[in-house]
Amino acid sequence: MLNFEFKNNTEILFGQGQIKQISERLTPNDKILFLYGGGSIKKNGVYDDVVNALEGFDFVEFAGVEPNPTYETLSEALKVVKAHQISFILAVGGGSVIDGAKYIAAAAHYEGDGWDILVNGAEVKSALPIGAVLTLPATGSESNGGSVVTKKATQQKRAFGTPIVQPQFAVLDPTYTYSLPPRQVANGVVDAFVHVIEQYLTYPVNAPLQDRFSEGILSTLIEQGPLALAEPQNYDVRANVMWSATMALNGLIGKGVPHDWATHMIGHELTALYNLDHAQTLAIVLPALMFEKKAQKREKILQLGRRVFNLENADEEALIDATIKAVRDFFEQMGVKTRLSDYDLQEQAVTEAVDNLRRNGLLALGEHDDITPEVATKILRLAL
Structure with missing residues (x-):
């Protein structure tokens, strides 16, 4: 730790x-x-x-x-x-x-x-x-x-x-929160989910309590998020979602562990350029980033799949791919699309977003500082 x-x-x-x-x-x-x-x-x-x-x-x-x-x-x-x-x-x-x-x-x-x-x-x-x-x-x-x-x-x-x-x-x-439109409910759940991922899905540093805190929040959001859409005036559901979102980024789960935040930094450029909802950009970038960086994030992706999504496969490569798919599927279940093309954005958006990263000096992102503009280009192309 x-x-x-x-x-x-x-x-x-x-x-x-x-x-x-x-x-x-x-x-x-x-x-x-x-x-x-x-x-x-x-x-x-x-x-x-x-x-x-x-x-x-x-x-x-x-x-x-x-x-x-x-x-x-x-x-x-x-x-x-x-x-x-x-x-x-x-x-x-x-x-x-x-x-x-x-x-x-x-x-x-x-x-x-x-x-x-x-x-x-x-x-x-x-x-x-x-x-x-x-x-x-x-x-x-x-x-x-x-x-x-x-x-x-x-x-x-x-x-x-x-x-x-x-x-x-x-x-x-x-x-x-009872009167929130479904889009805002969904965005909130996705945003909180990715906040946890940014502090959890990096590499192990022997911080089991932080991992379990994070996994508890993720599991709660996966369980309660769809219920918040289905039962908008269920007090207990709304309370669980609200507290999960607060706990996701009040500092506790991120202490003593490495952070990523590349999904947010790349996503911010999509919002700045095209006015996409913040959570929409996160849902676009995260699955593609997980795929591009699955070698560096291998142990934590496997842990995420087993502990949070309850996936099992003797073939670890297949389990990694299934975990990435499970993340994408959860976002889609919440009604948040996960491809640039879902928002009528194509290759030009990739170029413009990466140009903005360069303009803002964001040249070394991620927990290893190895997501360069060139790697960000690969990630966004995977998200097309």
Whole structure:
């Protein structure tokens, strides 16, 4: 097991009605930015719950944070923060809104252009505090310090991470997910699944507890994901999916083990260029990446097949292929297509995505730093 440090500072308020507790986590002097997305929270009752919870507090609303939040929209929110001297951000939505809140929180205390934080690695020394009310379980952003932002003007999707922007608290009420469209439910399950894979499907380092944690989350998602589509108001199912997505990327399972993240980095370019859903890009890239790198990932792919998908075959090569197929089949079962051609993308998309990797300096991806642009080209061609 590799050396590590671990602390998770986010207080999780899990369960129905927990939003009532957020008033106890705020101070009377807080000037709050109530940040949310496209307005669905006004249809499902979440908006009213938040307003009621903020009764007596001074707050300003900013709506319109997109899926794959953009630098352009967040820059407008940043103007509101500065104009109203905001001291606390309450992000209500899925990972995109929470990621956006993290960028705003960091940029509010940064003297230059906040985009420098994402493209030039500018240090985040301080940030506005954040709270979250989660409505779409997927990214785990509610209890980690990572953020991904897209700049439309340059077709770049870049990430930054620091514990300084990790939410102080997060409300996880499974009933807030009842009204999600099937596409968003499916995307959330796929996103959480791949988050685990990025921290699990590398090479063994004698970390059996982390492996079992990861396998437990993967097995839960495989079992509960289809049920979430079939029984959208089953509280227990929604609770299990929500908690699995949070646990997939709150830092715990990734401590002491190597990480990959090449699927995400390649996928980000497909989103930046073609506005595909984040989870759609992951479902496209992962099976092809597993096939291309099956020699390097051999032991963990075999372990995944045996322990998670309950596959057995004396021929290990056949078992590896069956495991990759099982991953693809699970994504397809969730209704998330797994080929570039399913989204009307062909060879030109391969070229453009790899060109973007080069432009963004992503020249050595994966747990061995051996996924070069040339290897990424092979992976994307396998995904055609």
